[in-house]
Amino acid sequence: MEIKILIAEDDNIFRDLVCDIIKKEGYTPIIACDGQEAIDVFFSKNDISLVILDVMMPVHDGWEVLKEIREYSDIPIIMLTALGDEKHEILGLEKGADEYIGKPFSYEVFIARLNNIVKKVKKSYSDEITAGRIKIIQKTHKVVVNDEEIKLNLKEYNLLIYLIKNADIVLTREQILDKVWGYDFEGDIRTIDTHIKTLRAKLSAQGNSIKTVRGCGYMFEVKKNENN
Structure with a gap:
């Protein structure tokens, strides 16, 4: 099955890095450059398996996008942010994020967490x-x-x-x-x-x-x- 991952990130360099990682793991990246585009893309498609959200984005920040998506979907969401302190991590999890990863992150840790969530997604897709x-x-x-x-x-x-x-x-x-x-x-x-x-x-x-x-x-x- 094809795993499509929406990546909402306004930093071009970092977004390209995450896209490369996603591709190397065999998944399909879908790009959004700001919060509004992330919302538009998410609600225009019905086959996105996972969302990766940057917190600090223009138009709508990651928290606003997270809230909007959670009103309608329980799709797995990973928050990426330079606000890596414990307070913001707790806030992200309380607001409905499944993972909260601070920048800069360990490549190995990111891959492990990403694949762990994808594994759960595949299992839920196969369950009737x-x-x-x-x-x-x-x-x-x-x-x-x-x-x-x-x-x-x-x-x-x-x-x-x-x-x-x-x-x-x-x-x-x-x-x-x-x-x-x-x-x-x-x-x-x-x-x-x-x-x-x-x-x-x-x-x-x-x-x-x-x-x-x-x-x-x-x-x-x-x-x-x-x-x-």
């Missing part, structure tokens, strides 16, 4: 999840219920994935919030209840698999004979 009459194709985020595709937004999709991967386990609202919304979420925890209600409705009869556990949270229950 089936739970009862629900089928999920992770590569495309396609969800099929009773042989009919349904449309879920990113939060609903991630919520369903988390519930199914922890089938027959009671999950507290706090656990769901930390995993799906992130531990730094500052909104109302009852937003989970609203999303569960919407998700159940979209799943139709299969929505009954999402059980409410009074005083605790939720559990996805799969009847064994449904998978046969």
Whole structure:
């Protein structure tokens, strides 16, 4: 499978360096020279596997691009920046980056982290999840219920994935919030209840698999004979 990597970097020399590394590893680089171009390119394509973002970019900086992408996608993102102190690294991870690499970086370390993420991407692309009459194709985020595709937004999709991967386990609202919304979420925890209600409705009869556990949270229950 072809791995396409969006590289958003305004420094021509550094961008060319990263592109060369990407090519040597057998991946396909896609270039953006500023934050706005990065956003435009990302949302104009549907086959990007990974994003490498520089923090200090014109028009929109890396933080703004990261926020924009995270509103719609959980695609792996590596932040590259000269702001290599611990505070900025923590900030990047809290905002949804998967890796945070300071400049200048070690060639070997960069390759190791890059390939580690690509390995996870390939695995997720090959994974197909089936739970009862629900089928999920992770590569495309396609969800099929009773042989009919349904449309879920990113939060609903991630919520369903988390519930199914922890089938027959009671999950507290706090656990769901930390995993799906992130531990730094500052909104109302009852937003989970609203999303569960919407998700159940979209799943139709299969929505009954999402059980409410009074005083605790939720559990996805799969009847064994449904998978046969």
